[in-house]
Amino acid sequence: MKSIIDAVSRVPESCPIVIAMDNDVEGDVIAYDVVEIILSHFPKRASRMVRVRPGPITREGVRAALASATRISGRKIVADAVHGRARAVTDRWIGSTFSRLAGVPVGRVRSAVLGATLLLNRAPARLKARPETGEITFQARSAMGGRPFMARIALTGQEDGKRIRRLMELARRHSGLLVPGTVRPLQSLSAAVAPRVGTVRPFNTADALAYASRHHGISSALAMRGLQDAYQDGIISYPRTDSRTISPASASKVVMLGFSCGLSGLEADVLGNEGRITPDGDVVTGDTHEALHPVLALSTLNSDRLRQMIRRPIRQPEGGWTRPAIKELMAALVSRRAFEAAREIHLEPGSWRLDNVSGIDPEDAELLSDLDWQREVGFNYPWTRSLITGVRSWPMESVLLELMASEGLGRPSTYAGHLRTATSSGEIEQAAFPAPPRPSPQGMRSLRKTPRSVWDPATCRMIERVMENPGNIVREDASGTLGERARHRVLSWFGRIPEEMRLPLEEALRASQSGGRRTGNRQQLQADSAHPGEMSTEPAPPSPYNS
Secondary structure: HHHHHHHOOOOOOOOOEEOOOOOOHHHHHHHHHHHHHHHHHOHHHHHHOOOOOEOOOOOOHHHHHHOOEEEEEEHHHHHHHHHHHHHHHHHHHHHHHHHHHHHHOOOHHHHHHHHHHHHHHHOOHOOOOOOEEEEEEEEEOOOOOOOEEEEEEEOOOOHHHHHHHHHHHHHOOOOOOOOOOOOEOEEOOOOEEOOOEEEEOOOOOOHHHHHHHHHOOOOOOHHHHHHHHHHOOOOOOOOOOOOOOOOOHHHHHHHHHHOOOOOOOOHHHHHHOOOOOOOOOEOOOOOOOHHHHHOOOOOOHHHHHHHHHHOOOOOOOOOOOHHHHHHHHHHHHHHHHHHHOOOOOEEEEHHHHHHHOOOOHHHHHHHHHHEEEEEEOOOOOOOOOOOOOOEEOOOHHHHHHHHHHHHHHOOOOOOOHHHHHHHOOOOEOOOOOOOOEEEOOOHHHHHHHHHHHHHHHHHHHHHHHHHHOOHHOOOOOOOOOOOHHHHOOOHHHOOOOHHHHHHHHHHHHOOOOHHHHHHHHHHHHHHHOOOOOOOOOOOOOOOOOOO
């Protein structure tokens, strides 16, 4: 605070004040706090303040952000900050209440991650998806010559145990080698079967962190810092995003960058999200932040730098992964993926058969013949991952990250912190591969002491949805203070949670008030929570935020 006040006091009143914060929930709250500090000491500076929402940290990106800067509006800046402030209040309220009652650390996201690992092992059908715990890959030569065929089995720990053990044994026996037999391209009665055509999508934050962990042994915290460093160096787009889509304009720029690096086969229509349909049949709309992609300005110097970055084999430096090396690694992974997503991938299917020299038992032969064999047709990039025969297990951190992303627990900006807590808390342990992580005995004790609704991932998601959607709150006064509006958001989800969770929270709120006001607060809170859409018109009690 002192630094902000000192900085403002040293410039004339006519000097513009630029509030440049990330264009997300956390950035909105920080912008509100900074504006509040400035206005509390320099109320006449209000007309000189503007809010800038940075995009790419490039010369062009900074100019575009400054050109779209908006003057600070009290009502607008409060509205922007309600979501983040209400969420912070909610998390503190839940964490302090149930940590005290259970005698163990409890948090909205922390407990939901622990609960998700329990469901993953005991009731996986209640989760949205099962994260990968590893993979089994096979490579076999083609009967017709050319590139070898490959097969991949993604492991989640829910597969048939006997079959998977046999496949793992077979893959380890031939690790790094071609498996016996050959794969013949599929043929119809009159002609070859047409290749399958598919695409991949650019990375979002979770994808990039998980890939770095799985294939390069980089922790989420270090990988996230590498993404941030690459962003601030003007190499990649904003690093905290849930999206896997890119606008047509950005897609065109990525394709031009690819062409300047000597790549071919790139198409902006393939990479861009215009008209893209989701698996649920919905048309993709623009997100606040696009998928990760390179944003370097087109120049000979930048093209040479990017070309070297994406084509250079990735190896851990002799002295270990330094901060500059991780920045280059994350920038290379993001750029490679964006270029891969800008072309159609043609995969030729095949069928495994014994050849004249194979020495393999009938059970293994049956397993290999049942696999989905395919190979890429035509041009591929020099960095394309070759699925050689082998078995790989993913680090527990990357499994938990995929689980968090699929269940909507946490945000891209908080993934690394929550993962650090989850892996260091002692509440989650790695099970025997390929089974997924599970609660440790310490974690089971924590779950038993905490109401189920607190650690249920569905509760965590519901709270987040209510926090970000003002349409859920009927009586949120658009002219109210930040505290008043945050209170309505909090009460909106408070009225929807189970009684086992609501009563302890209510009691904690009552205990925080002075003796003369406890009864009134309890009655008001009960009335509001019973009818969240028809809140009482009586004077509002102090909100959890203010208390």
